[in-house]
Amino acid sequence: MINVNKLTKSFGDHVVLNGITENIEHGEKVVIIGPSGSGKSTFLRCMTLLEVPTSGQILFEGQDIMEKGVNINKIREQMGMVFQHFNLFPHLSIMDNLTLAPIILKRMNKEEAKEEAIRLLKRVNLLDKADAYPGQLSGGQKQRIAIVRALAMKPKVMLFDEPTSALDPEMVGEVLDVMKELAHDGMTMVVVTHEMGFAREVATRVMFMDGGGILEQGKPDEIFSNPKNKRTQDFLSKVIV
């Protein structure tokens, strides 16, 4: 589904990604772990071109997304993105947050978009917040809304950039529950996170990144119980699994 080929990214002299080649298949749930500054967020953001790679190639369903003449907006419609800081639109009600993109991009008409939004809000138990504004919601509620806002576009893959890092501890669970449900429904997911429990439970593949490269990857059991790379061992010994 997503093929990354020799991807590099530098900010000035600072090399963040040094030549990543990786494939993400349909239906996979890939969890990317690693220390801060390892390039995992940048890697994720490159996949949807929020960060423009310095060199390399990214294919989405066989389509080179950096090729000239490719409409990146059309590709982004098929990739949902969830951010650490939610990035809900504060000037719009929750309902409008969900229906804005589908309506503007003519994916649905107003009624369809509204119906879909109601269905999604029910799914995350927040239908009663339809007319509220983002400022009135808790962090966990905001992130659940951010997830269904991305789902409203019916994407083929969902990218999560540390979705629980900005949350109070007691709100992490409700967001992870939504993500788990999504995983069970078969969504292709790429998740950058520090939630090792989630990685263990949901991931079909765990990647450990450090220094701008993928140092080790495999099934969660292999990575967490029997890491081979020295730095993976160091990292995992410092986090609570």
Add this chain to the structure above:
Amino acid sequence: MWFDTLKGKFVSDFIEKARWQYITKGLFVTFEVTIIALILGIAIGTIIAIIRAGHDQNSKNGLHGFGGFLLKVANLLCRVYITVIRGTPTLVQLLLMFFVFLPNCSKIFVAMLTFGVNSGAYVAEIIRSGIMSVDAGQMEAGRSLGLSYSKTMRKIIMPQAFKNIMPALVNEWITLFKETSISGYIGLNELTRGGDIIRGVTFDALLPLLAVAAIYLVFVMLFTAIMSKLERRLRESDKR
């Protein structure tokens, strides 16, 4: 005694030969110039702000190709325009326009254009600051949903930016309204000059100029009141 003197002055200043018309007609001209200049200023300011902000936001990823080159040139031109307009007195701009650049145009047209072009530079910087004040995550969220840059700008960034800059914009428009009073220098019969003409005829400075001042004051207070009402409505999404 003093009351009778005042009454006499009032009659000669405003009633005789319907001199009050200098004030009312002047006020009308002031409004014409202000409104046209305001619209022109918003139009110019918005375009320039979008060019400038677009340049600043996109230069992070490097500007490539012909589009990038065009944006760089446009940004440079905008900066020159803003620097020149903000760096020279409005009165000098008005005189230059009237006597040098557009000697064959009507006074009121020159005034509208000058104040519009002048206000545009200030409005541009206000709007740009508003755009920059919106969290970068908002643009990313819009783009990640598949919205184009311009759609994200229109539907997500601009509404938030305008809310943030409303007070600054109103200030700018109040300044503009009062600043049109210098159009008297090119002989335009606006409000201030209306009062001054009466002074020239009746040799009484007090009442005509006080009347002019009071009229400016009343309208400024009115704008402020309308705007604070509007602002309160815009704040609706801020409730917690």
